[in-house]
Amino acid sequence: MTELSQISVAIVEDDPEIRKMLSFIIDRSPGYSCKQSYEECESAIAAVKKNPTDVVLMDIGLPKMSGIEGVRILKEALPETDFIMLTIQDDNDSVFNSLCAGATGYLLKDTPPAELLHSIREVREGGSPMSSSIARKITGSFRRTAQSPLSSRESEILERLCNGDNYKAIAESLFISGNTVRAHIKSIYRKLHVTTRAQAVRTALQNRLV
Amino acid sequence: MTELSQISVAIVEDDPEIRKMLSFIIDRSPGYSCKQSYEECESAIAAVKKNPTDVVLMDIGLPKMSGIEGVRILKEALPETDFIMLTIQDDNDSVFNSLCAGATGYLLKDTPPAELLHSIREVREGGSPMSSSIARKITGSFRRTAQSPLSSRESEILERLCNGDNYKAIAESLFISGNTVRAHIKSIYRKLHVTTRAQAVRTALQNRLV
């Protein structure tokens, strides 16, 4: 049943050539149907909200609203629908913003038709189809970027700053004087190019220094 | 050439049955070789450092040192080697800690041999092979967890707190008085259950409230 269930697909893609080609390929493949295709987000949002599909293939570079925004809006309204980005954009911002907006898959436009069909099936079965270079980008984002410019003592203190500890609490937990803590924190700020605690915490968390 | 290049694989797996089976399958497959297999991290680390392989398949639940620690240490020494976790653990901590430690792939032990071989090839070609449920877990981690308990104005202010702005800067950029900013911040702290700016920034970043 799951194997043979029909998967309904909608396409949002501004290039008429590509749009027709994709829609043709999908609709003619057994187990898939594609009755909805749009050239921009605005009409797609209105129409797909009324006629939800199982999967939406979404381009990013669209005339008016970006596909990422489109996903954000549609996913909000249709949490059961799976969104796969299908785009030439492979920059970090596009990838991560798409995932944050609610995309579950991310394919580059050079994906062969057979793999595209397989990806549509995969996303319905609880997977997260991604072009291999995209997958690598995502796993790589978990790695520590560079090694910290901080000394080990400074890292220890930065960690406590992130916990919201104040000078006194840090001093006591490390058995050093509050003045020393301040000296370390000054040095941390200098190395991280920040001037406030909030900025230090942000830099620490975003660069995985803690 | 890339298609037919021989890929050398090492295995770290404590179950002798599985270890021998994997090693046999890989070593007998054309294009793959497996001359190294270990039952725990300590010896694997020493040996693979001396004889680096292209890929290491790493279990997580090992007698002494965990496979995650093993990856952390080995990846540090051998940045060119690709590490694929091969495990039954599918909890969030195992997955994310593995990726942070340096794993590029993550497969569950029910992965069929053909797919395992394909994954080894894929990781060498710049991909990031993952069991579909794991991939879904990772993409899902980018989605906003819950919706923010903050009002829109408060969110706006929280965002500026994360940028390191002080009361005055926030007040000026929002065209409201500094006292109002303080009132909003108090209310943010109450809702986030924090008492300092650093904690607020941390909570905001970790829970993707900004």
Next chain:
DNA sequence: AGGACAATCACCCATATGAGTAGTTTTTAG
């Protein structure tokens, strides 16, 4: 032997911050 840096400590001072208290007006939701 000298330089660079980490780790420790100290003091001054202006400003920022958090907690408490007390309101008004506007918007939203039942």
Next chain:
DNA sequence: CTAAAAACTACTCATATGGGTGATTGTCCT
């Protein structure tokens, strides 16, 4: 329509924070 929430403003006060300056000790590398 009415009650709740959000948004806004204002005040005081004790404490925390950041900037500046200066110093000692020990380690590591050259």
